[in-house]
Amino acid sequence: MTQFCLSFQNFRLHQRKAHTSEAGINNSLADVTRMTWKRIGLQGITTQDFKTTYLSLSGYEAVLAWFEDIDVNLKTVLNYTKNFMQFMKYINIDMDLLLVSNDQREYNRLTCLQVHISNMRSGLDSGVFELHKRQMNSKPMPPTPTEVKWVLAVAKADFYKGMDELRKKDDSGPILTKTRIAFINRYITAYLCLGQGIHVGEAENMYSSEFQAAYNGEWMLSDRGEPHIVVHVANHKTNVTQDCRIALNPYWTDNFDLYFRYLCTIIFRLKNPTHPYFFTQSDGHHFRKVSDWIKKLQKQYKVPKITSSTARCSWVERRPEAHRE
DNA sequence: CTCTCGGTGTATACGATCAT
DNA sequence: ATGATCGTATACACCGAGAG
Numbered sequence: 001m002t003q004f005c006l007s008f009q010n011f012r013l014h015q016r017k018a019h020t021s022e023a024g025i026n027n028s029l030a031d032v033t034r035m036t037w038k039r040i041g042l043q044g045i046t047t048q049d050f051k052t053t054y055l056s057l058s059g060y061e062a063v064l065a066w067f068e069d070i071d072v073n074l075k076t077v078l079n080y081t082k083n084f085m086q087f088m089k090y091i092n093i094d095m096d097l098l099l100v101s102n103d104q105r106e107y108n109r110l111t112c113l114q115v116h117i118s119n120m121r122s123g124l125d126s127g128v129f130e131l132h133k134r135q136m137n138s139k140p141m142p143p144t145p146t147e148v149k150w151v152l153a154v155a156k157a158d159f160y161k162g163m164d165e166l167r168k169k170d171d172s173g174p175i176l177t178k179t180r181i182a183f184i185n186r187y188i189t190a191y192l193c194l195g196q197g198i199h200v201g202e203a204e205n206m207y208s209s210e211f212q213a214a215y216n217g218e219w220m221l222s223d224r225g226e227p228h229i230v231v232h233v234a235n236h237k238t239n240v241t242q243d244c245r246i247a248l249n250p251y252w253t254d255n256f257d258l259y260f261r262y263l264c265t266i267i268f269r270l271k272n273p274t275h276p277y278f279f280t281q282s283d284g285h286h287f288r289k290v291s292d293w294i295k296k297l298q299k300q301y302k303v304p305k306i307t308s309s310t311a312r313c314s315w316v317e318r319r320p321e322a323h324r325e
Numbered sequence: 326c327t328c329t330c331g332g333t334g335t336a337t338a339c340g341a342t343c344a345t
Numbered sequence: 346a347t348g349a350t351c352g353t354a355t356a357c358a359c360c361g362a363g364a365g
Contacts, residue, residue, distance in 0.1 A: 024350055030336075076338055082348075125347090178363075182331060201352070281332075283362090289332080291354060296331095307354065309340075 031083040052106060055088065057116050064120075078124045085121065088114050142313040143306060148194050151294075151303045152187070159187045163255055166262050175266050178282035185279050186293040188259065193294060193308035196246060197315035200290040200308050202233045206246075206278040208264055211256055214248075222247060229253055 067077045088110060142148075152159075162184050165176060175181065189203040214231040222228050231246040248256060264280055271284025279287035291308060298305050 027351080028349090073339065075340080079339070086349080178331065199353085283332080285332085292332095295355085309353070 028083045028086065031080050032087045052110060055110065055113060057113055060117055074124065074128050078128050081117065081121050081124060085117055142310055145314055148306050148311045148314045151298045151301050152191060152195060154301045154303060155187060155297065158183065163258060166258050169262055175270065175282065181263065181282040185287050186297045188255065189279060189290045190294045190297055192246060193290060194306065194311045197312040198246060203290050204288050206233050207276050208260060208278045209276065211260055211278055215257060
């Protein structure tokens with residue numbers, strides 16, 4: 001029986017032609033690899049030695065059984081299956097393998113396998129739907145905004161202290177300690193993600209220029225009648241459609257302005273960074289992994305862990321139906 | 326000098342969102 | 346609605362600057 005080597009480079013190439021992002025390709029390739037390697041007894045086999053004959057229905061069922069064993073969420077199983085199906089589809093149309101002409105028998109076998117997996121996938125689909133319905137019915141209320149913002153309240157005194165240090169500084173001399181800078185970064189991004197319910201990605205990818213533009217622009221009145229500025233985060237690294245508007249009242253505008261004038265400018269000058277992001281680490285690098293830092297902040301102040309996603313649920317829950325979107 | 330902690334990279338599970 | 350893809354949350358090992 002003819003067996004074929006399969007290079008994952010071909011799969012990558014194929015995905016790139018379909019304009020899939022590099023991260024997306026890595027993601028699905030990792031899923032496929034786990035799916036095919038970890039449970040079909042292929043441990044120790046390199047991708048170069050891979051043969052299509054290794055794919056089988058019993059292998060797929062073994063994977064399902066394994067997932068059941070380790071109690072993986074059904075949605076994840078479905079996700080893996082989707083990726084696996086895409087992988088198989090690719091094999092059957094792969095120009096290097098040319099199964100249709102080179103090995104009609106193997107081509108038919110894989111087509112048959114695809115149909116089987118497609119059927120099982122339908123079962124997974126309805127299972128996920130049921131799961132979703134049940135989850136929606138028994139979904140607990142998200143924490144109240146007060147609970148969400150609890151960490152901001154308990155850390156407020158320290159934050160004041162940090163900002164006072166900043167206020168007293170001129171723009172020369174050494175910057176604050178790295179611990180203090182990290183704390184200020186954590187606190188302000190926690191305010192954005194927990195206090196305003198924005199995505200962590202927006203805090204991470206906000207540009208200095210976006211704050212400046214808002215700061216130099218017009219002040220607006222909020223629905224409560226107090227003046228505030230709106231930072232429109234549009235230059236989003238990951239997804240343009242995920243823009244957001246950050247509304248800052250005078251208190252936060254003052255803090256953001258201090259941050260911008262002292263931390264940003266001093267660190268920029270000393271560390272000569274090459275990026276334009278608003279939040280800056282003491283080493284001049286881009287402040288990222290906001291969700292990790294929020295977690296650490298909550299741990300440090302011994303308050304319950306609440307993620308930015310949960311915070312969004314909390315804020316959405318308290319909006320009129322019409323405004324939720 | 327030692328050791329804490331800020332920060333990085335990677336793998337994995339899975340929720341969210343886009344296009345159709 | 347559905348399939349495909351993107352983004353987030355989390356765990357963990359590791360590095361190294363700099364606080365004490």
